[in-house]
Amino acid sequence: MEDDGLIRAVDVHGTIRAVIVSTTHLVQVAREKHNLSYTATAALGRALTAAALVSPVVARRGQISMKFQGNGPLGKVVVDASSKGTVKGYVENPQVELPLNSLGNLDVGTGVGTNGYLHVTVENGFGSQHTSTVELVSGEIGEDVNRFLVNCHDAGSILIVGVHISREGVEAAGGLLVQLLPDHTEETICKLENNLASFGTFTFLMRRGMELKDILERGLQGFQLEELSERTPLSFDCRCSHERFVQALKVLDKEDLQEMIDKGEQAEGRCQFCNAVYLVPEDVMRAIAQAM
Template identity: 45%
Template sequence: MADQLIRATAAEGGIRAVGVITTRLTEEARQRHKLSYVATAALGRTMSGGLLLASSMKREGSRVNIRVRGEGPLGGILIDAGLDGTVRGYVDNPGVELPPNEQGKLDVGKAVGPDGYLYVVRDVGYGYPYSSTVELVSGEIGDDIAHYLATSEQTPSALVIGVFVGAEGVTAAGGILIQVMPKAARDEALVQTLEGRIAKLAGFTPLLQAGKTLPEIFEQLLGDMDLVILPEVQMVRFHCGCSFDRVLGALKMLGEAELQDMIEKDNGAEATCHFCGEVYQASSDELAQLIEDLRTESV
């Protein structure tokens, strides 16, 4: 099934639901960054969470940054997701691997570490970005993002995200976000019913592996609550806006002396994009042209 995001409402608009499949883009991230099993799961969950958060934004060009900083061996995680369905990200220590946890699953919580912080920055396309910081709840990513929503945005939310990665790579990844709006939150029976159904889910990736589509998952959870699945199906993908021209622009900012030093000592320059792992090579001639441009601009 293609990577995609769909939206739905239920309870006459009192419940908002978003589902996303990120299998292919998580596999692309795994290959680009040469991620271990547990690093793949951690980054994949965070990218899915970022896309789900970005889906509620309104203005074209809006983006969400999520940084996870725990005390575990994985180090930090940083992702950038947009309302347009693009996402990118990386982890500090992509090769870290840990034994499975007591449930036999990838131990993302231990890799990230339960002690630390989740930072969220929402850039709505104008003015100053909105930023918020919350303490990590478990390091499992899903719990931590749900805690952020409840704490910083005062929206009761259930977030189920997952990544299944094996010897052949990522075979299932994505998640579902269900939010209860204020008018529905007053209906205790509805909230309890919804909580019970979510609690019974074995996870998100088992549903995908069983052949369930996003509409079928919505139907399972919300089908008797006046479910309305919105018609738009949005494609999502791993995408980084880096380019050779941007690399040259960054190198130019180093100044003439530093550029000349690179020419003399390294016969050029190499730059690697943290977000996508793309490697760019600038020759000594290209650096010399940057120096010439700087001299022309200073006249």
């Protein structure tokens, strides 16, 4: 299986643009860090993949955060993706497992739930940010993110995300985003529909050993694609650190901090995004309190 990565391409006639990603390794990292159930792996894996796909389209220099807040037993699913090719995320109830759905697939839709919202916050990299909210369509992640894209760009798009898991772990994960551009015609849509009808399952193609380039060509036969960039590597990466956790203590009330010190407690924090645990010993806390 090739390394995780991303390719962007555009049709030379200006009819469509596409982003394709492979995320197998980073979804496995997320599974291990958060000790995810099968259902939670599929949900978070699809969300991480969708964030990686959407990020270069809506936040080319900044970053994007997506929060799926449905009424399902998995609770919130939160993911971030940066323009540097890093993603991170978590599931509120990572151990929830559900029976397969009627199609024999992991039941992400029930896990996330439908009655709720997807909040997408885009930071443009120049300090400004804004949040859009759409209602969840199915809780299956792909459709929900596509609704956001269509709303946000007022243009048709297709978003496919998939995660395949076996007893050994994540065997394949990835996705494809195709967006219509202003110069598209009826023929463009027809061609896309025909291609997708015979496309098959994204993760099945990956497991057959197809590389991203080949999958892209298969999905977009008949288009004259031009790659916009070299293949960009993708990884699960959280920028939290001990230092940042110490900084966060500095914004606590002095009384609260003093109370912890008096009780002889050391400060303990866990990063939601990567599960790293940070401990701050009493003497460091004393120093922080004194400087307040």
